[in-house]
Amino acid sequence: MNIFSKSLIFSLVFLVFTTWVSANPQQVTRGDAFIFLASQYQETVPESFQYIDLKYKNIDESSQIWDALQMLVYLDRISNSNSSVFPNKPIDLYSLEKLTIKITKKSISLPGDVSFKQSTLATQQDLITIQKLLGPKTEKQNTITISSWSNLANKVSSKQDLFEDVYKTLSESHYDHNDFTDEQLIDWAIKWLAEGTGDKYTSYFPPVESEDFFEWLDGEYEWIGAYIDMQEPWILLIVSPIVDSPAETAWIKWGDRVTHVDGREITPEDSQKEVISWIKGPKWSVVELTILREWETNPLIIPVTRAKIIIKDIEHKELNRSTYYIQIKNFWERVDMDFENALWVINASPNIQKIIIDLRNNPGGYLDEVSKLLGHIIPDGQTTAIVSNGKKDIPYISKWYGTLNISDYEIILLQNGGTASASEIMIWTIKDYFPEVTIIGEQSFGKWSVQSLKKYYDGSTLKYTSAKWYTGKTRKAIDGVGITPDLLLDFDSELYQDREIDNQLEKALEY
Numbered sequence: 001m002n003i004f005s006k007s008l009i010f011s012l013v014f015l016v017f018t019t020w021v022s023a024n025p026q027q028v029t030r031g032d033a034f035i036f037l038a039s040q041y042q043e044t045v046p047e048s049f050q051y052i053d054l055k056y057k058n059i060d061e062s063s064q065i066w067d068a069l070q071m072l073v074y075l076d077r078i079s080n081s082n083s084s085v086f087p088n089k090p091i092d093l094y095s096l097e098k099l100t101i102k103i104t105k106k107s108i109s110l111p112g113d114v115s116f117k118q119s120t121l122a123t124q125q126d127l128i129t130i131q132k133l134l135g136p137k138t139e140k141q142n143t144i145t146i147s148s149w150s151n152l153a154n155k156v157s158s159k160q161d162l163f164e165d166v167y168k169t170l171s172e173s174h175y176d177h178n179d180f181t182d183e184q185l186i187d188w189a190i191k192w193l194a195e196g197t198g199d200k201y202t203s204y205f206p207p208v209e210s211e212d213f214f215e216w217l218d219g220e221y222e223w224i225g226a227y228i229d230m231q232e233p234w235i236l237l238i239v240s241p242i243v244d245s246p247a248e249t250a251w252i253k254w255g256d257r258v259t260h261v262d263g264r265e266i267t268p269e270d271s272q273k274e275v276i277s278w279i280k281g282p283k284w285s286v287v288e289l290t291i292l293r294e295w296e297t298n299p300l301i302i303p304v305t306r307a308k309i310i311i312k313d314i315e316h317k318e319l320n321r322s323t324y325y326i327q328i329k330n331f332w333e334r335v336d337m338d339f340e341n342a343l344w345v346i347n348a349s350p351n352i353q354k355i356i357i358d359l360r361n362n363p364g365g366y367l368d369e370v371s372k373l374l375g376h377i378i379p380d381g382q383t384t385a386i387v388s389n390g391k392k393d394i395p396y397i398s399k400w401y402g403t404l405n406i407s408d409y410e411i412i413l414l415q416n417g418g419t420a421s422a423s424e425i426m427i428w429t430i431k432d433y434f435p436e437v438t439i440i441g442e443q444s445f446g447k448w449s450v451q452s453l454k455k456y457y458d459g460s461t462l463k464y465t466s467a468k469w470y471t472g473k474t475r476k477a478i479d480g481v482g483i484t485p486d487l488l489l490d491f492d493s494e495l496y497q498d499r500e501i502d503n504q505l506e507k508a509l510e511y
Helices: 003-010 013-021 029-041 047-051 064-074 093-104 114-119 124-134 146-173 183-195 207-218 271-279 335-346 368-372 422-433 503-507
Strands: 202-205 220-224 226-232 233-240 257-261 287-293 299-305 306-312 312-320 323-328 353-359 383-386 393-397 410-415 438-441 447-455 459-473
Touching: 029 093, 029 124, 047 064, 093 114, 093 306, 124 422, 226 271, 233 271, 257 271, 271 287, 306 459, 323 335, 323 438, 335 368, 368 383, 383 422, 383 438, 410 422, 422 459
Parallel strands: 323 353, 353 410, 410 438
Antiparallel strands: 202 459, 220 306, 226 233, 233 257, 257 287, 287 299, 312 323, 383 393, 383 459, 447 459
């Protein structure tokens, strides 16, 4: 395990840190050096760096060194070479100094002459020295450094004995100590550290739960088809049903709380992974959900027929000779390419006068993706969104591709209570620049936080709120409020019971 990875794990749980302090050698490897140097830029590199296809040999894709190399290749600080970096090989002071100068483009000099540096292996203390030589962090370099961990260690030391005693007592003397493992205790310590932020969007997923979490992004699985969130151990909420899924067909709604699955009550002892396993099942089989809905007096018991869920990011079609319909279901990877394809179809259709963009039940996704998508709409050089990390505002700028001149069309945006996050950015940013655009539907969800993901060496994942976003032009925030439509329409009314954008809806949109 490398130094930086262990430091990250320490920030989540005291026990792992104390183990590291007592057992970790001072020696620094080549992998440690790359990770340390990449950390100088970690907070300012967009999430798209993760899509770099590395050519380096013998590197585990789930490792911190993989992430570090992706970041440095993205920044053009190293070449994407079909070779090995020998991450476990110790690095000498001379090589560390030269690597630092190459990557940071800053002139530094470690103590000692060349022969001394070439014969001396680097240690953790040398990384701290380099950090000092690089100078204070700029606003663009605001990640926590290796040297910062020593300060945190001092804060922890006063509680170390207490923590270790509680851990030992529970693992050895608790009445049910045979029912849980040491690893489970550690996982729960990390979980509660994440939950201690009081932020419902910050969560820690142990390795197995992490695998289930990323399954949501794969786009193909068998179950009811809904995005869910367990804000508290027993509070399982529907964020939004996936469009055309069994959940939507069964009239599962955003904000619904699932209390029972096939009559089995969800309790504080049940993890999100476990409850998901109850809901999952072979296609064509039926699962019965007990739902608490805000505007219903009594619980609802809703049977849902499972299916193989294949998520298509975008659906688009011509409703008639003058109206084109685009449904955006999420903002995962490469959704802007599908959107661009739809726009080229519109460009090739001279009779199109109206474009309907449907963002109902779109829970959001990658901020980079919605920004790239808005690059097809917002004028070149204008701000599509502003992200604030608490220290600095980072603007996302449109690189208008000339795909579509939105002013040539009547634009209608559809939203409902399941329209959240990135989809809200898209709606209000378009409205910012083109006030004549009409928003139709229900009040949107109202989520303005940005989540980042960190994957750890053991397969676990931390999802945490790293920033807040604002719309590009008017710097509007919609936290907890959402976007109020220009025309309020209840899409759950009898008129829309078939859930299709058909002639009736088209007629209604004439308003």
